[in-house]
Amino acid sequence: MGASSISPGDSFARMDTCEILIVGGGPAGSTCARLLKRAGIDVMILDKKAFPRDKICAGWVTPAVVQELEMDVDAYRATGRTIQPITAFRTGMIEGRIVNTKYPEVVSYGIRRFEFDAFLLERCGARLAPPAQLKSLERSANGWIANGTIEAKFVVGAGGHFCPVARHIGAQLGQSESVVAAQEIEFPMTETQKQDCAALGEAPELYFCPDLKGYGWIFRKGDFLNVGLGREDNHKLSEHVAEFVRWLKAERRVPQDTPEKLGGHAYLLYNHAPRPFLGDRAMLIGDAAGLAYPQSGEGIRPAVESAMFAAEILIAAKGDYSAAKLAPYEAKMLQRFGARQTKSMTERLPEGLKKLAAARLMGSEWFTRSFVLDEWFLHRKQEALQA
Template sequence: MVDHYDLIIVGGGPAGATLAGAMATSGWRVLVIDKAEFPRDKTCAGWVTPAVLTSLNVLPEDYAATGRVLQPIHRFSIGMMGQAACINEHGTEPVSYGIRRCEFDSYLLDRAPVTKLLGEPVKTLLRDHGEWVVNGRWRAPWLVGAGGHFCPVARWLGDGPGRHEVAVAAKEVEFHLDAAQRAQCAVQGDCPELWFCRDLKGYAWVFRKGDYLNIGLGREDNHHLSDHLADFVQSMQDRGRLPPNLPLHYKGHAYLLYGHAERPLSGDGVLLIGDAAGLAYTQSGEGIRPAVESALLAARALSLAPAETAAGRYETALRARFGLRGDQARRGWQMPEAIKMRLAASLMSTPWFTRHVVTDRWFLHKKTPALPAWGVA
């Protein structure tokens, strides 16, 4: 027996859940398939700006009302490894919030009034008579890949994932602090710590969310990633920033930065959104806001007639929103890496640069207005 839908979404994370909810309110019959059961243990540093909550039509007080973690962020501690950090104060209103992905993703997916098949891996994809057939059982004229870096829909389109892609490899852990660890942890919840690698190929972070602590490191050069992370953790412990006893098991994941991504964004009756499309911000690696915004852009493209031009509308809107992508030629003089490293070491020690460039521009995107929530003009 084959079940028919208007849209099948592979992946129930923030991108997939946002698109599912938007299209359901437009009257589409939507199926979300995800290989994981929810709530799931999703590896992610996990913070969202107020702009993300605006685009999702989520009030902070409503989200936190039932005990979900929502850590207000008022400050950032930013530096280069081996140097002193600069602490940027942002005032009394939160400029970002720390969330736990196991809670956040489930919240978004639960509120989407669509059919969900969880714990269901995609085994087969087939294009048949103008429709997509998934696992031989579900058919739809439109298929959207929202399954992260290793999304099977992205694999079907070609050019990803694979060794030819310059992906960020990250390792991190998130755990509940016991009483002794809380007493020994100097990191404050309202002030995440970001430490950039001296070769500029990545950064490490320590982020406290109430009684939870997230520690990780991501680099575009994944050689000796575990050693880089171990050295960072040891240095933080030596300085008294972290407790001496930490979990030994770190989880790994990968994602593409938008400025380096070249995999296709669309095809015949198919779109990629979120990390499946390689949309993480180039400077910060943040993927949640691009995931949500790409879902909203996809929803607008799919909702307009004629349907045949939806893929083109989506690509045009995405590039207009996020700028020059990795598959577009870059022109002009490029600064040598050695000069970049010398300049970075100096700039990262200045409060002005770490506040106005690293924090405001790279991580908070303060000058970029939020996309309106679906159905809100």
Template sequence: MRAGASDDADVIVVGAGPAGSSAAHWCASAGLDVLLLEKAGFPRDKVCGDGLTPRAVAELARMGVPTDAADGWIRNQGLRVVAGGRTWELPWPDVTAYPGYGMARSRMTLDHRLAQHAQRSGAKLLERTKVTGPLLDDRTGRVVGVTAQPLDGRGRPDGAPTTYRAPVVVAADGVSSRFATSLGIERRDDRPMGTAVRTYFRTDGKAADGTPSATGPTSRHEDAWMESHLELWSGAPGQSDLLPGYGWIFALGDGTVNVGLGSVSSTPARQSAVGHDYKALMRTWIENTPAEWGFTPDNQVGPIRGAALPMGFNRTPMYRDGALLVGDAAGMVSPFNGEGIAYALQAGRVAADAITQARTRTTDDARERALGTYADRMRAELGGYYTLGRAFVRLIEHPTIMRVGTRYALPVPVVMRLVVKLLSDCYEPRGGDWVDRVIAAMTRVVPAA
């Protein structure tokens, strides 16, 4: 994978979301020439809960991303869990590996900041550049670059198609990952698939158009807790089925809150068979929230938008013939909680390490082995956890188990401690208390995903 004289970069990264910007940052920091290609123009939106767990905050700290409150970052203390008619406020677990707080920031600005950080590290960012496919070596079939189409501000072709060459390509182009698909790397049918929908509401006393709100301020935008509603009903509360998922309210500190819900199925086929209208469910849930929260049409900012959540390494192999898949392109969303940002940032870092190590090897075989360590490391670090997550999804698909769990198991302090550490993925992999040791042991004994 040594760069040749005709190459445009040492590494091409397709997609400037968290995974792509992380990979670009770490590769550029190691002295590599990095070309980061993004089909949209910043700032651009992404359907997400906008919440950052302590695990994600730790990755931002490693990258050196500034997260000052004066710059629009808001910290949170932990999870407020609402279930069975009761509410618990659960601080983030106190572990040495991660900070004791989470954060939140709209993806509209988060992704832009991360891409700018990669630029400051030395990566070259090309916006409105749509990658249309891989460039393959005629003799070996190895990926040696990409073909791309410049776009105008409306997403239409703007100029002649372009070819960019590099000895290695990082695919960070999201859940559909057309780049991976064009290489014949399809999504797996034995992995969970989630669906999330979300919108925003102003809670600072202003309506969406900036005029005073009829409901007045509620200050939910400054909430110190990430709120999760574990009872997600398919219809009227208490008179319909409990769905495997949860609703959320995440404060963004800028006058708005991110309000959404997510549901998960053990396989894509089961998700299709269920066939819920999640936007309708979202509207029903919002209508049943307390009036004092101000979740009214006048205060709503933007429509309800939805997206798929690819979970548990649902696209493999993660490395093949010069192409590494990171983030949603490899299905790295957690089956436990729908979190994807932390793992996207982690994958970018691990991928960059494999790439920089490969460049020090002196033979093609040695370079291939070094690049292959990326997939091995990701499976070793997350495979067991994702396997437990798949089992968790199969359990909560049963309404009876959901009902019994939320009403009788969650109130037990020991169970609650276990649940919050599992759902947040904040546990000590070595040492810690007995809950940490139990989780760590379970992730080691199950087969890696």
């Protein structure tokens, strides 16, 4: 435990101290904390919510994530938590030709963030501050003082898209940021709903919007059903979502009583995120840094990988948090994820050509397996990092 002291002039508030404070206990924060703790560093996590907590997400992770997190799938399942193996996909354009792709092995897993994040946070072994929103962050002689009650030599911002640490180190949250807006619902199905749902657990369904600005999904995980849609353009998002759910019902892919109004959240794709990686005695990881993969919107793997790089650099810094010691974090991120503020191949194509090509390509079994799934959604060629 870090020392507690009375802060002068602070009406007897208890001051807790730690070497590194991580703001946010999602997959990025808990992964970074676990590695720092394992290296003997006094690390503390501050999250605004008590866990388990809900997180809007489809809950899809690849085997690379499971490996990087050093998770034992069987042991995780044995605790009663959901981990749905995936060996196939049903994909296509909304109202277009459907392609079924099968794999001989497990290529992904479906988890429930309510369970997964709580498991990772508990496992990380870091001290947890009482749940509280980070409201103030002031520079002190030794580092930072958070909420007037926690003093840390270094702060890691892992508070997701709206992370307050990102604002402190210069990110213009909500301004000049082109976000992905997504809506989703996850609910336990009744016996009647299960019979009324054609989607299979081992085969998530992905349906692309005709303008290619996003896609919707159905993800059946054990007894739970997760349905959602995300778009790079949030104009009339709720209408797109309701229309998508009505189409799924007409196709009898989801139960007829599936709600058409879903909960929403925003986040940034890596190539559109103008956020800094580093600041004065601070760094950003996960969604706080805007890291989700451009084509799929998958953000858990980049969150975990950025946390691993951050921990590696902080451990090597041995308490020297100078810019020179931290610079390798940015270098590693750019090497792993590429340059930022770039346009993807599809963004560079003219609109008409894009739609025409998309309708043909998404109906092709070869294109779907080789590019949409293996490359864009599963990242099968990208080796997992070693923890």
